[in-house]
Amino acid sequence: MMMKRIIASVLAVLLALSSFAGLQAEAATKKNVKSSVDSLIVRQKATTASKKLGLLYKNQTLPYKAKTGNWYKVSYKGKTAYLSARYSKVVTSSGSKKQSTGGWKTITNVSATAYTPYDPGSGNLTAIGWNIKSSKKKVVAVDPRVIPLRSTVKVYYKGKLKGTYTAADTGGAIKGKKMDILYYSRAEAFNWGRRNVTVKYK
Template sequence: MMKRILASVLAMLLALSSFAGLQAEAATKKNVKSSVNSLVVRQKATTSSKKLGLLYKNQTLPYKAKTGNWYKVSYKGKTAYLSARYSKVVKSSSSKKQSSSGWKTLTNVSATAYTPYDPGSGNLTAIGWNIKSSKKKVVAVDPRVIPLRSTVKVYYKGKLKGTYTAADTGGAIKGKKLDILYYSRSEAFSWGRRNVTVKFK
């Protein structure tokens, strides 16, 4: 009888230990961070492979594995590769840390508009959100100015226009520019191009 009790207790302790290990692994994930101003995201682990996009300095992508001199990462929901020479693996906690500096402000920002239906828009944003299946409030930014995944407040003529997530990028979005996502072509056309004030963190 005593042996059965001890065996049951031991089995329970082993189960709890395994569960705690899984929780710890889930809480701390690995990312790959760019060490240079702009790092090419490749389709395959070779410099001759198709270019999928750019990862700017200190930005990260989810780590999958290391293959030779390349890191396998997740990019827009697909497998991609980053040169290990110009990037490094870092740990990231599942809980977000809020910046102690608070909101940062940019004035005289040129704000344009786009829709998911524009030629070349695609289904996925730079951080992998499907903007055609869910109507998220998104702005496209230059990640060197406003980091991706930042919360962005846009003010026009002193009034708050809306609060968005910096979830996308664009070839023409360089410097103090942003592109506001609309789900109506008429609203996007009506907005046109305006100078706004932006707060982000």
């Protein structure tokens, strides 16, 4: 009888460990949808007649939710959106994968404009889902074809480091060597205006 209890206890422990390992593996691996074309329209609904919410550039990804016919259901700025499965694909990424330790890349003569979350047309959420009104974030909006989203960005003005930010947002007018720097003070934003800066990112 004692032996049976020991065996039962061992089996219970092994089963619990197996379940825990499975949950860890599931948490460490997540699915995303990657754009296969230069610019893929993010739609509000699974139809080409639906409202356009934004653009996903080549090799950019959005969190995968499900597949609906010829569309992928994804998460976009905290809301449900859709991408055409014809021009995108599901990829998996490991949460335990180490980030690249490569060096900084430099871009000179970048036109940097100040903005605030209180400006007309400014939303609550950035392109990567950060709520910039509920808590203060050090954010720059970039062209993701030049500086990838989620990059760490150092901005230098006249040779001095102005600040370190995260490339967390995009904008319709931000193309090429342009960026917007988020300020929470209208006075500071007005004082900065627009200046040419040097940017380092990785």
